[in-house]
Amino acid sequence: MIKIFFDKTAKANSENRYRLLLKIQPYCNGKVTTMRAKSNIYIDEPYFDKTQGIKNSKKRNETKENAAYHREQSTKLQMLVNYIQDRFDETDRSVMDCKWLFNIVDNFYHPNKQDAAKVKTFFDLAEDYLNQTTISDGSKLQFKSVFRNIYKYQRYMQETSNKNFEIDINKFTVKDLEDIRIFLRKEKELRDKNPKLFEEIRTQYPTFLGNGKETVRKRGENMVVNKMNYLKVFWSWLNKQEITENNPFKKFEIGSVHYGTPYYITIEQRDLIANTPMKNTILEKYRDAFTFQCLVGCRVSDLARFTFDNIVKKEDGYYLIYTPIKTRNKGMQSVTAVVPLDDDTLNIIAKYKGQDSNGYLFPTINKVIYDDKIKQIFTIAGVTDKVKVRNSVSGEEEWKPLNEVASSHMARRTFIGNIYNNGCPDPNLIGAMSGHVNGSKAFARYRKVDDTTLRNVIGCLRK
Numbered sequence: 001m002i003k004i005f006f007d008k009t010a011k012a013n014s015e016n017r018y019r020l021l022l023k024i025q026p027y028c029n030g031k032v033t034t035m036r037a038k039s040n041i042y043i044d045e046p047y048f049d050k051t052q053g054i055k056n057s058k059k060r061n062e063t064k065e066n067a068a069y070h071r072e073q074s075t076k077l078q079m080l081v082n083y084i085q086d087r088f089d090e091t092d093r094s095v096m097d098c099k100w101l102f103n104i105v106d107n108f109y110h111p112n113k114q115d116a117a118k119v120k121t122f123f124d125l126a127e128d129y130l131n132q133t134t135i136s137d138g139s140k141l142q143f144k145s146v147f148r149n150i151y152k153y154q155r156y157m158q159e160t161s162n163k164n165f166e167i168d169i170n171k172f173t174v175k176d177l178e179d180i181r182i183f184l185r186k187e188k189e190l191r192d193k194n195p196k197l198f199e200e201i202r203t204q205y206p207t208f209l210g211n212g213k214e215t216v217r218k219r220g221e222n223m224v225v226n227k228m229n230y231l232k233v234f235w236s237w238l239n240k241q242e243i244t245e246n247n248p249f250k251k252f253e254i255g256s257v258h259y260g261t262p263y264y265i266t267i268e269q270r271d272l273i274a275n276t277p278m279k280n281t282i283l284e285k286y287r288d289a290f291t292f293q294c295l296v297g298c299r300v301s302d303l304a305r306f307t308f309d310n311i312v313k314k315e316d317g318y319y320l321i322y323t324p325i326k327t328r329n330k331g332m333q334s335v336t337a338v339v340p341l342d343d344d345t346l347n348i349i350a351k352y353k354g355q356d357s358n359g360y361l362f363p364t365i366n367k368v369i370y371d372d373k374i375k376q377i378f379t380i381a382g383v384t385d386k387v388k389v390r391n392s393v394s395g396e397e398e399w400k401p402l403n404e405v406a407s408s409h410m411a412r413r414t415f416i417g418n419i420y421n422n423g424c425p426d427p428n429l430i431g432a433m434s435g436h437v438n439g440s441k442a443f444a445r446y447r448k449v450d451d452t453t454l455r456n457v458i459g460c461l462r463k
Helices: 064-090 100-109 122-132 137-160 174-193 195-202 221-240 267-275 281-296 325-329 343-351 367-381 408-420 427-434 441-445 451-461
Strands: 005-008 018-024 035-043 311-314 317-322 337-340 386-390 397-401
Touching: 018 064, 018 100, 035 064, 035 100, 064 100, 122 137, 122 221, 137 174, 137 195, 137 221, 174 195, 174 221, 267 281, 267 367, 281 343, 281 367, 281 408, 337 427, 367 408
Parallel strands: none
Antiparallel strands: 005 018, 018 035, 311 317, 317 337, 386 397
């Protein structure tokens, strides 16, 4: 058994994490040979250990998300160490050189990388992507939806154009991307003309994509752009894993998503909802969860994961501190959201303390039904004012009552929009609480620059 030494890079990456370095010094060809390699495993500095590589002990004030991340990296490191040990035991020392360790680590991450794309189909690789990447359940559902669209496109082409048609990632072109985009735009029309064909295709999905009943509506351009962006993320993974060097997205213009006038509820409407009695305890729980979101600005994916470990007491009061799952899973710059908690927020937290056996702030938040419950809550509270929204299909703006368009994301817009319009124009300051990365373009979707805002800004020119 070979002894493996661990070190770390002198400089941290953009997420303030250090890459683990590996070194072995076996006796080969009559002398000690030093071999080095990068592990491609990144950790926070307090977790580094020269003997083990990664310390497993709990760190003070660490978040649940950070602890889970380092447990995952520790498991990955152990798999790598075992792989190195096995390869070392079966390798003839006379053929080992200083690059041996580097090559073994490369083989660990890219087994048979030269032949992978030739052997595996597009959908084999899609399944690999879902199994090998750390993304949220919500993102997995989105990727599966896109992969189902691609499968339908391939089968449709086989039945109507070329029976031997199959997506080849090494030969895929800009024209193929354009054909997929056209298919996404016209799928509803094509399905209406060929209902039996599309029903047959649905029953043939690869197992990992499921075969549940689907309702296909006419897609607006925003939906088409979003689906093409998900496909681009998958293709980026293919390139990073060196499965293919082909990247048709380099010369393909996806376009951008267009949003209508930002809308959210006022502080008065928020308080009306918070204080309106509900018909049962289930609606009451979702009302409180929505109010909590309005007060802290989190995404629903984070809301469902909050535990009492995320509530931190400091000298000047309590704070909600967490790492947004969206930025973490999409590989964006490291962000920690820090939100001061007021009495209203603390009262909601205290109300549900001890009700969940796993320590979650809110017991059993079902994200599937959450938006429907919010619409019911708005209706009961009488928050039915009309707002201007963008029709997702036509792109035209139209008037809709709030109780028909209310959602969990409206809570996030309410938090950000009300802070903006009540005296805080700094997006980076708001981002420190909402979990947006610095310079995020998403703020354009939350802020409506009205006459009052303009008058407050011009007032800065006067004494």
